[in-house]
Amino acid sequence: MDWGSVAPNDGHRALVELEKRGKLDLLVTxxxxxxxxxxxxxxxxxxxxxxxxQEFMCMSCEDRGxxxxxxxxxxxGEGDPPCLECGGILKAAVVSFGQNLFPGDMERSIAxxxxxxxxxxxxxxxxVFPAANVVPAAKQSGxxxxxxxxxxxxxxxxxxxxxxxxxxxxxxxxxxxxxxN
Ligand SMILES: [Zn+2]
Numbered sequence: 001m002d003w004g005s006v007a008p009n010d011g012h013r014a015l016v017e018l019e020k021r022g023k024l025d026l027l028v029t030x031x032x033x034x035x036x037x038x039x040x041x042x043x044x045x046x047x048x049x050x051x052x053x054q055e056f057m058c059m060s061c062e063d064r065g066x067x068x069x070x071x072x073x074x075x076x077g078e079g080d081p082p083c084l085e086c087g088g089i090l091k092a093a094v095v096s097f098g099q100n101l102f103p104g105d106m107e108r109s110i111a112x113x114x115x116x117x118x119x120x121x122x123x124x125x126x127x128v129f130p131a132a133n134v135v136p137a138a139k140q141s142g143x144x145x146x147x148x149x150x151x152x153x154x155x156x157x158x159x160x161x162x163x164x165x166x167x168x169x170x171x172x173x174x175x176x177x178x179x180x181n
Pocket of ligand 1: 058059060061062065083084085086087088
């Protein structure tokens with residue numbers, strides 16, 4: 001796998017602009033590519049609900065760290081580097097299908113959803129649970145729901161506005177960061 005070749009796009013950059021303006025409380029992402037932080041969103045405002053490929057974790061003691069540290073050990077000749085803390089098996093710090101989410105992530109996401117004025121659901125069909133629960137949580141608390149996606153979603157009925165099309169075009173145009181062609 002090539003870990004470093006994917007770059008943030010204009011959609012990511014529009015969300016960075018929202019944070020700069022103080023309009024972004026929390027960014028809950030199902031992506032594991034670390035691109036929101038790479039684009040410039042601060043780590044403390046990003047919840048990676050399905051984990052991240054940018055970090056490793058030990059399956060036994062749950063030690064975590066930058067994946068680069070493990071890749072460096074592989075490059076140095078270790079075939080399958082064990083955990084330095086306990087000798088356990090290391091894997092990417094992502095949530096596998098059927099595995100529990102990381103503790104606290106969902107609670108934090110629901111808390112933010114329950115206090116926001118507006119929730120922007122971007123690039124998801126809102127069919128993966130529990131992550132998708134943030135949208136009804138926000139709606140119930142009186143937030144406006146804006147859905148941006150290329151295709152219909154499971155929660156279009158809840159939406160106050162639906163913007164259908166390319167995220168990397170729509171988000172910059174909504175936020176006002178579009179560059180004239
Ligand atoms: Zn360990």
